[in-house]
Amino acid sequence: MFCSIDPSQFLAGENHYQAYEMGAAMVVGARPPRLQEEVMSLILRIFLAFAGLITALLVARDSLKFDIVQMFVAILLVTGVLLIGSLWSLWRRQA
Template sequence: MSVLLRVLFVMAGFITALFVARDAMHFDLVQTWVAILLAIIVLAVGGVWAMRRKT
């Protein structure tokens, strides 16, 4: 589980660095929001995929 979270935060850090400077004071906050958004997207895709497999 921790490996998945680390990968999620690495991806969030990369995406956030594209839009916010790493030395900005709010970088950690934006990175957390991006990580939450990525987690929601992954869960939504997994839910839709599971629903499509049942039908």
């Protein structure tokens, strides 16, 4: 069984004896994940999956720099999506 105590909750004096079951591990002192955190995690995983696909086309998967290139591609994807969203917003205001 895996147990961990969140230091921020422990120092804040919150009830750190509660245990929540998360998958196969029992986490002591953790609060259940909020919906926003789960959605953000899902979005980041999707970006990293697409970045992994693109990076696999450019760099060998067993290369030492694969993870670095994958993160760079993920940052470029996020930046591109934000840029497209910003330009779309500007275009809709002008129309």
